Amino acid sequence: MKIDVLSLFPEMFDPLRQSMIGKALEKGIIDFKVTNFRDYTLNKQKHVDDLVYGGGAGMLLTPQPIFSAMSAIEADNQGDRGHVILVDPAGKRFDHQTAQRLSKYEHLTFISGHYEGYDNRIRQLVDEEISLGDYVLTGGELPTMVIIDATVRFLDDVLGNADSAEDDSFQNGLLEEPQYTRPADFQGMKVPDVLISGDHEKIRRWRLKESLRRTYLRRPDLLAHRQLTKEERDFLDDIKYEESLDSKQ
Template identity: 65%
Template sequence: MKIDILTLFPRMFEGPLTESIIGKAIEKKLLNVKIRNFRDYSENKHRNVDDYPYGGGAGMLLTAQPIFSGLDAIETENPETIKRVILLDPAGVPFTQSLAEELSEESHLVFICGHYEGYDERIRTLVTDEISLGDFVLTGGELGAMVLIDAAVRLLPEVLGNDESAKTDSHSTGLLEHPQYTRPAEFRGMKVPDVLISGNHKKIAEWQEKESLRRTYLRRPDMLTETIFTKDQKKWLDDIKKETNLL
């Protein structure tokens, strides 16, 4: 995967893109990231990239020219690969695991990280996606881009130590992930459920699925509103409701 990032603060990406899973993906040549300061594309003699909004208002807006020129440069270098141009913006669609999975299938992503009060509206004509992390506002799009990159890149083949890991993550199955344990089998009076050390793989799989359902029901019941349950899941959910006195 190729990733281009248009930002005013390239140094913000130095840590997140050189450590842990992302850093290893770059080392293994599974990921190629180029960070571009769009101030470098400004045609203003002072390299300004912002200006006052027409009609008045608080703050400054990013001007269109540096962003357009920055994307022109990316397209010139990569004439056939760009499929998704992503604008980080509070007005965008909420980011989800399914959207991360979708982005992970692309060969080339471009992220535009805004700053100041907002964008010249014409910048939006360049993008394929406007994405938000949630109903809150950050000082810029850099942190949002880091989150999207991390969520998408970890799904690429060979990036994680075990490709099966991502398939059972919370939200990947439509449920939250079940509780997990490691050694020792007992710690400060707290024991690992017997079923997990029984060696009975069928019973273990059933326990994990039921506990995923339980955790989702108790913590994120909104995720179940459109779920199509199997016969077993319906029975388990009824049991869970009885057990928690929530019928």
């Protein structure tokens, strides 16, 4: 996958070159480039923003530098500017499924804005707009890094274990169950017996039930959109009964 980013602060993306993504870069799994679109402004003072027509607080990014930077990306890629994503609070909320979908593209290009926002004509360049949530940050760099990190994890050979992404929370519409490692007894806090029993079917059932329990307690909204199997419905009935007993104690 090729990833291009348009940003006024390229140095903010240095942390992405660490850990798993750094290894993916070394292996050639991804090609990552950040372009400072200030380099493309025709303004002698190198300004990339201006006052809002009609009045209003803050400054808007002007279209010319971003259009010119995008033309340069197209020229470097034989006319391909990639699937262009505008990181914006008004965009569609980012989630696990979106990351998985984006991982299918061979070329992603992110526009990371700053200041008050964008001149609306910049949206003519964009294929989709994405938001991390219902809040506003000082710039698009952090959301862009989050989206890239979550997306790249789905690429082949990025994670050490190919099953890791498949077992993540949200992959099957549920939160991940509690997990444990050695020692089996730490300061009197013991790993559930079933996990060290060696009985794979009992372990599977425990994991599914505890995944449902965590989802029911923390994100019940996810269950409203999930078609439950009979086994899951039975587990959920048990969980509700067990939790009702706990609340009375």
